[in-house]
Amino acid sequence: MTITVDLERLRESVRTMQVWQGEEVRRRRRELGLSQTDLALAVGRTQTSIGRIERGGCTVSTELQLGLACALGLEVEDLWDVGDPGRFRM
Numbered sequence: 340m341t342i343t344v345d346l347e348r349l350r351e352s353v354r355t356m357q358v359w360q361g362e363e364v365r366r367r368r369r370e371l372g373l374s375q376t377d378l379a380l381a382v383g384r385t386q387t388s389i390g391r392i393e394r395g396g397c398t399v400s401t402e403l404q405l406g407l408a409c410a411l412g413l414e415v416e417d418l419w420d421v422g423d424p425g426r427f428r429m
Contacts, residue, residue: 358395360404360418365393367411382406 368378368389375389382389382403391397392407399407408415 353398354395357398360399361393361395363418364389364407364411367413368393371411378407378410381410 364378368375373381374386375393376386379386379389383406384403388397392399392403404418405415407413408418
């Protein structure tokens with residue numbers, strides 16, 4: 340049995356997810372009236388790293404996703420609720 344993965348589609352899906360999660364983090368942070376620095380301090384990161392996350396410029400570890408969800412009063416699943424999951428099927 341041979342397994343093939345469309346790497347270009349995989350990268351595109353990961354990038355889409357990063358951007359979506361970043362937008363959700365920014366939306367909720369602003370809703371709570373927090374600065375990027377406030378959120379960074381709450382999760383043990385820098386303001387620069389929060390900015391990168393909000394721009395969708397990096398992959399967020401599971402540990403950091405849990406920390407962000409907690410700091411933002413969300414369930415971690417909220418950071419994965421992207422609407423149509425079919426967009427990410429390979």
